[in-house]
Amino acid sequence: MDADAVIFEVYALRPADFTGARDAYVARARREKDTAAAATIGGLRRPTWPGGP
Secondary structure (H helix, E strand, O other), X not given: OOHHHHHHHHHOOOHXXXXXXXXXXXXXXXXXXXXXXXXXXXXXXXXXXXXXX
């Protein structure tokens, strides 16, 4: 799994959609036995938007 591509994709989402997408990619990386990608993606923090959700 290309963790860099996933990072760009999930940070392009609305903050409300970020957590679900991130967690789905972590689960996929784990199924594929890609522990490095799972750790990298799992460590991503949910973005915030100034002015509300």
